[in-house]
Amino acid sequence: MTNGKKILGEERRNLLIDWLQTSDKPLTGNELAKRTNVSRQVIVQDISILKAKKHPILATAQGYMYVKTERPAKASRIIACCHTPAETKEELFLLVDHGVTVRQVMVEHALYGELSASLMVSSRQDVEQFCAHLQSTKAALLSELTNGVHLHEIEAQTEEQLDSAIAALDRRGFILND
Ligand SMILES: [Zn+2]
Numbered sequence: 001m002t003n004g005k006k007i008l009g010e011e012r013r014n015l016l017i018d019w020l021q022t023s024d025k026p027l028t029g030n031e032l033a034k035r036t037n038v039s040r041q042v043i044v045q046d047i048s049i050l051k052a053k054k055h056p057i058l059a060t061a062q063g064y065m066y067v068k069t070e071r072p073a074k075a076s077r078i079i080a081c082c083h084t085p086a087e088t089k090e091e092l093f094l095l096v097d098h099g100v101t102v103r104q105v106m107v108e109h110a111l112y113g114e115l116s117a118s119l120m121v122s123s124r125q126d127v128e129q130f131c132a133h134l135q136s137t138k139a140a141l142l143s144e145l146t147n148g149v150h151l152h153e154i155e156a157q158t159e160e161q162l163d164s165a166i167a168a169l170d171r172r173g174f175i176l177n178d
Contacts, residue, residue: 006037006038013050015036016043016050020064020065020066026064029063047064076162078154081174082148082149083148094165095152096127102152103119103152103155104118105141107145107149107150107151
């Protein structure tokens with residue numbers, strides 16, 4: 001498609017917007033770098049430039065997503081959780097198995113106040129990808145900054161789905177109770 005030729009600045013960024021807007025799944029920095037014959041670092045810079053121009057691009061563990069126009073209001077909630085790093089997969093599985101999308105993780109940080117990251121995890125496959133990515137990058141979970149305490153923004157089609165997901169987490173001892 002690109003004949004191994006480097007695609008330059010503005011043209012490359014226009015392509016990125018186009019691909020992200022039309023893709024039905026997140027695209028990774030590596031994938032975008034391969035398509036444009038530049039390094040992943042250049043893609044990271046491009047995405048920053050596009051975000052500064054107010055393009056609604058979200059960096060998630062699965063890759064970059066172009067946030068399409070707001071979807072119809074769904075049920076959403078913030079929950080306070082606590083678990084060990086090893087229990088991360090189990091927690092996320094419990095949530096997605098109830099039809100819940102985990103939008104964000106947030107923690108309290110001594111220097112930066114609230115830190116948040118987009119997860120956008122909504123299937124077991126997303127969870128597997130997130131956990132594989134976590135392992136391969138040896139990155140630390142945000143919750144490791146706070147001994148496992150973190151918040152999640154979760155959403156689902158119905159309040160009932162959220163209720164039963166939270167009940168399942170609670171039974172497993174993952175919900176922070178006073
Ligand atoms: Zn969690």
